[in-house]
Amino acid sequence: MLEAVKVGVLGLGTVGSGAASILQRNADEIARRAGRGICISIACVRDLKKQRDCDIAGMTLTADPEKVVSDPDVKIVLELMGGTDDALKLVLMAIDHGKHVVTANKALIAFHGNEIFQRAQDKGVAVAFEAAVAGGIPIIKALREGLAANAILWLAGVINGTGNFILTEMCDKGRDFDEVLKEAQRLGYAEADPSFDIQGTDAAHKLTILASVAFGVPLQFEKVHTEGITGISGIDVAYASELGYRIKHLGIARRTDSGLELRVHPALIPCSRLIANVDGVMNAVIVKADALGQSLYYGPGAGAEPTGSAVVADLVDVVRALTTDPENRVPHLAFQPDSLSDIPVLSIDEVYTAYYLRIHVLDRPGVLADVTRIFAAHKISIEAIIQKEQDARAASVPIIILTHRVNEKNMKGAIAEIEELDVVTSRITLIRLETLI
């Protein structure tokens, strides 16, 4: 057997320790697959004395990351330090030293992937990032290789475990957002500053990457329309459930004749769809492709070992490609770099989707006529309209409306007009509704 490939690691935190533990525990299994061993020879850590969750015997520990990226014995650098500034600098240094790179850093790829891949191409090295999206689910590989025959039409994913845990608890147990968020923080699912998760930024990083490998477009994080889950209230979760829907936080990328939709927001999904039943911290991505039709990929979206699983799978891929000429490797973004598409990204106003609306009105004759007249004027066709029972304490009655697919700009115009009506007592709640067919 060939000698083991030496790997240098930047960061031995949760994911780094997970990857190291897997490489140690499954060393035989991995060598049986890859045809040679893979071992971490050097790791950069901030605190050299800190206790680690993995066995560090055989590793040189250093506090100097440049030692890792320039180590002549190291063939592959694992970037697991997080953040974007230092990570970018070190990844580019590693590439300049002719190292291949494996990273789990979604923000790094979403923001700087175009630059990183260009540099890697110039230097003839590979940069792999399966762990950056949906933890251990091999979704990048599925899109980039498994579905290579297809024109991808759209994809939709539950790609933030923290947000999905919160929505699942709200939906299944009728709990409040704030209470569940506190529990998620206690359980370690959510950070002390949970804004990246609950405001959708984390999902937008991942969607940026998914869209690029699905459609062969450059990474365009700044063009993703991003809404979080902080506006979702228990009452909408309950009404959605009554109507046969569950609310999930989705990342959606869709190719239309006029451009690409890139959007992250909560959405009602029919309960009968598998993805509506992806609960807790699990992730799933549905892909609609022209030849295959719909396929779905489900698994743990975070955690030391699930993410480590994706990191080590990338290592095995890179080890196999060490002797491949760069032109014959799978391109970083699935499509040859000179064949990326410049299809424009649509603004949210240009998106077509269905909607759930909750409108609070005074219980007077003619209210429904006023509301439906405005919808008709904006060419919005209504699928269902349900007047709920009046809350004894409230002066107003909630009306729930489900619409057919319509242009978002029309919808906003209608809502503005309806909110002007005297009988409408508060701001209208609007949640998109996706049938995912």
Added chain:
Amino acid sequence: MLEAVKVGVLGLGTVGSGAASILQRNADEIARRAGRGICISIACVRDLKKQRDCDIAGMTLTADPEKVVSDPDVKIVLELMGGTDDALKLVLMAIDHGKHVVTANKALIAFHGNEIFQRAQDKGVAVAFEAAVAGGIPIIKALREGLAANAILWLAGVINGTGNFILTEMCDKGRDFDEVLKEAQRLGYAEADPSFDIQGTDAAHKLTILASVAFGVPLQFEKVHTEGITGISGIDVAYASELGYRIKHLGIARRTDSGLELRVHPALIPCSRLIANVDGVMNAVIVKADALGQSLYYGPGAGAEPTGSAVVADLVDVVRALTTDPENRVPHLAFQPDSLSDIPVLSIDEVYTAYYLRIHVLDRPGVLADVTRIFAAHKISIEAIIQKEQDARAASVPIIILTHRVNEKNMKGAIAEIEELDVVTSRITLIRLETLI
């Protein structure tokens, strides 16, 4: 761009036409991914004059398969003719001519894969077979590459669309097996001779392949314990549903300390599991892996374009690997050929699982005591025991029993003894119950 790679096809039936249509329709998309075009230059068909479901312009049609496998311009041979004898002969000839091979033929791989892969290794060519299992779902790639970091613990799949269609209709609509089978035949889901599907042979072919790439064992079709769905009656589907379970036809491969379980049979699955809700002709495979945990892969398990999607994805992979030295390609069975495991396959008597039993007894005092005494004597622990209402027309009462996990041999011993009891009026119905945790 490099010149297009020429492919020779054996068989332009459903899957062949599907693959050809995809290669034509998505030619640009595929070239943008692969870095070069892929085109079918020659195809062997039985009837040269038959109308085809794909555009045959640019293809030489021949009735002589040897012309395809020996064509000097052809780099890759697509074997889509089905059957095992001629297919084996032609695939080996293609390999001997230095051609790479892509096949959708599960029976061929399950029966002759070991020989084919050995020959391919000797000749330094690749044989790809993603389309042989679960249609267009990239499950072979997921197991072989996406989960390469993991020791796979078990996998369980709904991998026969016809059988799943029948069970879904029985479960959702209370329809009879025979009636649904006839409809499946009318819809083209089931063959005129449906025995391969309903007796589990097709699923056993696929399970054989899945187990090999999951555990790195040789293909051992003859060791798969195979039961079909012909013994499932509407009454058991209904009782299972009342108890919160759905009956699915599963292929299960599990690594235990004493050996490998390889079994295809119907099973009760808790309704809350995603795979219990995989309906109609769709397929899904759950994989439990040591680092990743559970992941699931779902999609269309059959059909011209879904299967063609997997065939063409394999073509793209092979095209990319044309210049790779053979030692660095992904091994055919995921593990290096000299590192396959000789872990023994367990007989069904050695398997541990839970059970659902339906026992018809005379409604007399002491019956339950007799039955439970026998279970206790065979070390079988009971999870639930439910006496159903007596059928007015019948002299007997059905008792439904759910057991905890137990060795199958013990269970058979207990059943034989219980069937000897005077109060037991008919053969006991036994269906395995899988919690898939």
